[in-house]
Amino acid sequence: MSAATLPSSDVIPAHAPGMISNILTLAWRELRDALRARSFLLYSLAFLALGLGVSYVSAAGTGSLGLSGFGRTTAGLINIVLLVVPLMALTTGASAIAGDRERGMLLFLLAQPVSRLEVVLGKFLGLSGALIACITLGLGACSLVLAWQGGATEPRTMLWLASLSVLLALSMLSVGMLVSALARKASVAVGTGVFLWLALVFVTDLGIMAGTLALRLPVRSLFFLTLSNPLQAFKMWALHSIDASIDVLGPAGLYAMDTYHDTLPWMFGTSLAAWIVLPLVAAALIFRTRSPV
Amino acid sequence: MIRIDHLTKTFGKFTAAADISLSLARGESLALWGSNGAGKTTIIRCVLGLLSFQGTIRVGGRDVARDGKRARSLIGYVPQELAFYDDLRVWEAITLFARLKNVARVDLDATLDHVGIPDQGGKRIRELSGGMKQRLALAIALLGDPPLLVLDEVTASLDVCGRAELVALLGRLSGQGRSLLFASHRADEVTSLAQRVLMLDKGKATAEVPVSQFVARLGAGSVLHLHMPEPSRPIAIELLRGHGFAPTLNGVGILVPVPATQKAVPLRLLAEARLSVDDFELLSPRDASLSQENHA
Numbered sequence: 370m371s372a373a374t375l376p377s378s379d380v381i382p383a384h385a386p387g388m389i390s391n392i393l394t395l396a397w398r399e400l401r402d403a404l405r406a407r408s409f410l411l412y413s414l415a416f417l418a419l420g421l422g423v424s425y426v427s428a429a430g431t432g433s434l435g436l437s438g439f440g441r442t443t444a445g446l447i448n449i450v451l452l453v454v455p456l457m458a459l460t461t462g463a464s465a466i467a468g469d470r471e472r473g474m475l476l477f478l479l480a481q482p483v484s485r486l487e488v489v490l491g492k493f494l495g496l497s498g499a500l501i502a503c504i505t506l507g508l509g510a511c512s513l514v515l516a517w518q519g520g521a522t523e524p525r526t527m528l529w530l531a532s533l534s535v536l537l538a539l540s541m542l543s544v545g546m547l548v549s550a551l552a553r554k555a556s557v558a559v560g561t562g563v564f565l566w567l568a569l570v571f572v573t574d575l576g577i578m579a580g581t582l583a584l585r586l587p588v589r590s591l592f593f594l595t596l597s598n599p600l601q602a603f604k605m606w607a608l609h610s611i612d613a614s615i616d617v618l619g620p621a622g623l624y625a626m627d628t629y630h631d632t633l634p635w636m637f638g639t640s641l642a643a644w645i646v647l648p649l650v651a652a653a654l655i656f657r658t659r660s661p662v
Numbered sequence: 663m664i665r666i667d668h669l670t671k672t673f674g675k676f677t678a679a680a681d682i683s684l685s686l687a688r689g690e691s692l693a694l695w696g697s698n699g700a701g702k703t704t705i706i707r708c709v710l711g712l713l714s715f716q717g718t719i720r721v722g723g724r725d726v727a728r729d730g731k732r733a734r735s736l737i738g739y740v741p742q743e744l745a746f747y748d749d750l751r752v753w754e755a756i757t758l759f760a761r762l763k764n765v766a767r768v769d770l771d772a773t774l775d776h777v778g779i780p781d782q783g784g785k786r787i788r789e790l791s792g793g794m795k796q797r798l799a800l801a802i803a804l805l806g807d808p809p810l811l812v813l814d815e816v817t818a819s820l821d822v823c824g825r826a827e828l829v830a831l832l833g834r835l836s837g838q839g840r841s842l843l844f845a846s847h848r849a850d851e852v853t854s855l856a857q858r859v860l861m862l863d864k865g866k867a868t869a870e871v872p873v874s875q876f877v878a879r880l881g882a883g884s885v886l887h888l889h890m891p892e893p894s895r896p897i898a899i900e901l902l903r904g905h906g907f908a909p910t911l912n913g914v915g916i917l918v919p920v921p922a923t924q925k926a927v928p929l930r931l932l933a934e935a936r937l938s939v940d941d942f943e944l945l946s947p948r949d950a951s952l953s954q955e956n957h958a
Contacts, residue, residue: 381663381722381809383732386764394761402747473745477799480710481762482735661712 385482392491395483399495403461409499412457416507419449424511443526446511447607450504450534451600456566458500458538462545463562465492466656468555475661489653493546500538504531529610537603540644541566547648550655573598589628592621596636599644606637663688663736663810663841664709668717671704678704679715680865688809691842691906693852695876696862702845703742704865706814709843710739721810735763738803742815744795748788752779752798755787756805763806777801778831793824800831811835813844817851829854833905849921853877854906874908877919886928889915889941898937902928917945 386394403409423445466489469475478488508531512524545562552558577594580586586594595601605622625633664686671679679701686692694702708715711730719726721733746755753770760768770783777797782790790798796816803811813832817825829851836842836855846852852859852873859876861869871879890898895916902909902918907928909918918928925944932939 380724381736383722383724383735384764384806385731385735386762390764391762394758398747398758402749405749473741473743474747476707476712477739477741477744477746479712480734480737480739480741481759482731482764483762484731658714662707 383482388484388487391483391487392494395488395491396494396498399465399492400498401495403496403499404502409457409461409503412453413503413506416449416453416457416503417510419453420446420507420511421514423449424514442511442515443530443611444608446508446530447604450530450537450607451604452570454500454504454534454538455541455569455600456563457503458541459545459548459562459566460559461496461500462542463548463552463558464555465496465546466549466652467552467558468549470553470661471555473662479661485657486653489546489550489649489656493542493649496542497539500542501535504534504538508534526611530607533603533607533610536638536641536645537599540599540641540648543645543648543652547652547655550652550659569598569600573601588620588624592625595621596640599641602637602640602644606634606641609633609637663690663722664843665720666705666709666717667719669705669708669719670716671701671708671713677865679708682717682860682867684860684867684870686810686841686843688841689839690858691836691844691856693856693859693873694843694845694862695847695849695852695859697847699864700847700862701865702847702862703814705862706812706843706845709812710734710737735806736808736810738800738805738808738811740796740799740803740811740813740816743792743819744787744799746787748786750787751783752785752787752790753783755798756783756801759802760805765806768805773801773805776804778827791824792819793821793828796820796824796828797831800828800835804835808840810841810843813842815845815847817846817848825851849877850923850927852906853921853924854927856906872908873906874919877908877921884920884922884925885945886918886920886925887912887915887943887945888918888928888932888939890932890937890939894937897935898932901931901935901937905931 424442426445466475469478475488479485508527512527544565545558548561548565549558552561577591577598580594581591595605605625629636664684666682666684669679669682670677682701682705684692694700694705696702704713707713709719709721709726711719711726711734715727722736724733724736726733750758752774756768756770756773771780774780774782777800779790779794779797779801782794782798787795787798796819799816811832816832817828820828825848832842832844833854842855844851844855846855853876856873856876859871859873860867861871861876861879869879888898895911898916899909899911902916905927907918907920909916909928911917920928929939929942
């Protein structure tokens, strides 16, 4: 017999808060906590320092070479983003649920009138805010340095790079939260996050190269394998945006330009969107069945 | 307020709660009593919808498994030890949980005063003592004035003084029409706060008894024979019943079964209520029974 079929006198009116309200409350709490965390500060400083270094060197080296100089700077920044942002997002996401579970905080939180989906979405939203703040700070400071050094800056390109970096950060945050939902201990979750970062940044490229040589993969498969790595999807999209070409990526890039020219941005976008949505959905489903202790 | 039917919870091959059924009416208090591993915490976590389980649990008529969020909005929960963001200030924690509990306005001073930690709003949680943390957890639990309090061995991490103070505070709160479900392995707490006791052993319910029988079953208790003027006896009986004792009238006074560690509690309660006691004596349960028979 459901509550709805019970005599009305037996059902006590309950005033649980709405889903959006709970998500925003939890997100705000998460954002505040993340921005105060020492690890987050260190990541932000590292991102800032590397980004400023690249900007300064590029600007100093190119003088007033104009757009090509800025393009070179942007390419340098893409590599910095590829290194720092996934590591930051993966480890942040990985400790989000597992850390709270280990400290016993999840138990107390879930004993309140909140659903598990609200907790996952609240954490995701809050941590996304913190990552966006970090990326905006890093790339914003780089733009200022470039402007100060007299190098050509193109705010639109910088904004676009920041937007793509945010998408990459969200995809890695989503993967990190999936790891966190699966892991029992925060240390295991963060360790797995670092391992995944290594795999996505270094091992996947080498694996695809080795697989292509060993299995004689057709160039089409090579392109789709590359596209399936969110870091590569980000890189291709960013380079495509600067140069309207991804020829620098070799045969796969040439093939993609020839075959999918106009639809390429959609393909990159779909890849990154899938990496944001699918791991987050999986994290929510797994978290629903997991004990909070 | 709570209805549990055939609750079974297993962790792999280990059965933490086996076919538990119980009900708790509005304003009633029930203790889950047993040693460590008896299944008390498991039952509480199932009531909160934190663990999946077999059977059905309804809180305020709402199925915990299907409508957990609404069911939990009727519950104020106090854990064994408050574990939350230590860097939060007390007022921030109260505000956060007030939002999660859909409480529009909170009078912070009154909230903290109510649980005996006035002027602590600006402190960070990590700066609070164990007893203060438990009082903060209780303040959070009471936000929105929920009709049911669920307590999981709330005094386990406290010293003797902290324990006595918290139990006295809970005693005052439970007498306000609120239902109370709590886990404890301390007989003094059970006799102070509960009206009924579900005795658990290795995940199984071995008995559900009124607190007076619980004391008798423990076997370690005594019976306090209070000699009192006749007019004050009914008032004294009502007062002691309100505090979980099971007094009965006896020719020249009242017989109150008390556990070994609670012999003076009825005397203190009566003194606080300004009810005079002419004399008293401690009897064994057997002697008390004989005394009752003689007067009958």
